[in-house]
């Protein structure tokens with residue numbers, strides 16, 4: 001009968017969907033089913049854009065960004081508590097969140113969104129909601145920066161945009177225009193945005209001409225180095241959504257404007273083999289997780305160090321050694337001049353050790369650095385604090401991030 005056939009077809013489709021969605025996840029990760037569904041959504045969108053790319057329809061990033069803006073972009077809409085406008089700062093597009101009312105000077109926050117230097121926008125719903133909440137809860141003016149994205153823009157474009165917007169933000173005229181207390185300004189961002197925030201904090205901290213300085217830097221699961229794709233966290237979480245290990249290598253190559261065919265080489269650590277003369281012992285020690293991580297994070301993992309690799313890689317992509325792209329490579333003296341830090345890390349994130357090593361190096365350089373680690377967290381969780389996903393660890397981390405800022409900014 002028709003009914004029987006429909007039921008059968010339904011059952012087949014459902015099990016195919018379950019097969020597509022199901023993913024063995026490490027035990028201990030927050031709300032595994034939500035993460036699986038998120039992953040299935042990401043994977044299907046990625047696969048569609050890979051197919052379009054292979055067919056020559058358009059660049060995969062263009063399709064991805066088109067989809068994201070179609071689903072996620074919002075107008076600058078004010079609410080009772082926060083006045084929201086789209087503007088530019090230092091020539092860079094921004095969305096500005098200004099809390100309504102109150103006579104006194106406000107705190108100020110420059111925020112850089114994540115998305116592998118290639119995706120996302122200050123206009124996305126999740127970032128709009130995040131910055132709106134920060135503005136309201138912290139009585140703070142929040143400037144969310146729409147820096148240029150790959151593939152059109154490559155390093156150092158994103159970095160220069162982040163720096164230009166930050167310098168403009170810290171100018172006496174802009175602070176006065178927005179009614180911001182110059183002694184209470186912060187730079188922050190998540191993932192690749194955390195990378196930009198860290199790089200900007202280093203540059204401005206070491207710039208003696210800069211009269212007004214950031215009081216704090218708040219980095220949310222930042223990406224900070226590309227020399228070792230086999231840190232303990234890269235090994236432990238290589239297949240954990242939503243940031244799989246190969247995807248991070250691809251984001252790096254896109255950001256650095258490098259040949260995408262170098263991906264397998266990066267993933268085998270062939271680019272940082274011991275015969276690469278461009279990488280000195282000093283640089284290696286800055287990303288040495290065997291000494292920079294505590295034993296409970298190193299676990300049973302062993303470093304992957306190749307005696308001989310592909311020496312042409314470093315010559316082809318020297319930016320891999322540039323601290324403006326990879327802030328973990330900065331010298332101790334540079335780190336020592338950066339502001340008080342908050343670094344949020346997640347156990348189930350390939351970038352966990354980037355963040356943990358940075359905390360350790362900041363502390364060794366004499367900077368007060370708070371490490372806020374989530375044992376059940378996954379990469380990107382804070383951006384999923386809001387409905388319809390409303391991740392529980394996302395919500396917890398968001399509340400703690402805001403509470404840290406409330407006490408320290």
Ligand SMILES: *[C@@H]1O[C@H](CO)[C@@H](O)[C@H](O)[C@H]1NC(C)=O
Pocket residue numbers: 264265268270308309310
């Ligand atoms: C890594 O380097 C080794 C030694 O030169 C080489 O045999 C291997 O093919 C390289 N792997 C990749 C993916 O480039």
